[in-house]
Amino acid sequence: MNEEIRAKEVRLVGPEGEQIGIKPFREAMQMAIDANLDLVNVAPQAKPPVCRIMDYGKFRYEQQKKEKEARKNQKIVDLKEVWFRANIEEHDYQTKFRNVVKFLNEGDKVKCSVRFRGREITHAKLGQKILERVANEVAEICVVERMPKLEGRSMIMILAPKAH
Numbered sequence: 001m002n003e004e005i006r007a008k009e010v011r012l013v014g015p016e017g018e019q020i021g022i023k024p025f026r027e028a029m030q031m032a033i034d035a036n037l038d039l040v041n042v043a044p045q046a047k048p049p050v051c052r053i054m055d056y057g058k059f060r061y062e063q064q065k066k067e068k069e070a071r072k073n074q075k076i077v078d079l080k081e082v083w084f085r086a087n088i089e090e091h092d093y094q095t096k097f098r099n100v101v102k103f104l105n106e107g108d109k110v111k112c113s114v115r116f117r118g119r120e121i122t123h124a125k126l127g128q129k130i131l132e133r134v135a136n137e138v139a140e141i142c143v144v145e146r147m148p149k150l151e152g153r154s155m156i157m158i159l160a161p162k163a164h
Contacts, residue, residue: 001040001056002029005049013042013052022048079158081111084134086126093130100134104142104161114155127155135159 005025012020012028015037023031032039032053040059043050080103082096103110112134114127131148138159146158 001038002032005039005041005051007041007049009048010039010041010051011046011048013050015053028053075107078108079111080108081113084112084114084127084130086114086116086120086123086130088130097134097137100159101138101141104138104159107161109145109161110142110159112157112159116153116155121153124150124155131155131157 007025009022010025010028012023012031014020015035020031028051029039035053037053038056039051040054040056041049042052080099082100082103084093084096088096100110100112112131114130116124116127120126127150128148135144135148135157142159142161144157145160146156148155148157
């Protein structure tokens with residue numbers, strides 16, 4: 001901006017957004033000084049570079065305000081994790097299943113894991129059945145992002161909420 005611009009000629013845009021035309025840099029700078037504003041290079045890669053006469057401080061302030069508003073409106077998706085066991089009882093399953101549904105309804109992704117202890121790993125099919133049961137029961141509110149897969153001593157499946 002201002003004296004940092006290194007071009008002999010610039011395409012000038014006025015403070016109200018009107019096209020002024022191609023002007024020598026010194027003349028454009030003088031017009032900005034006369035208007036008590038800054039000369040800001042808005043498109044440096046153009047031939048010739050496009051410069052605009054504006055109040056740079058006000059421009060930066062408004063840009064920061066827009067960025068803050070955009071950050072406020074965005075939804076951050078968390079990855080929640082629910083652990084199951086290979087030989088889980090029905091009541092325990094229902095409790096953990098309610099948590100899965102709650103997390104999905106809140107818009108979070110859910111990582112369902114079945115942890116195998118000791119020799120339980122030989123019955124990996126039991127863990128697969130549990131995860132498939134979860135996936136079938138929540139099929140209307142979510143999408144299976146990652147199918148059940150054995151990783152070390154755990155079988156992992158990731159569920160994502162459906163976009164409304």
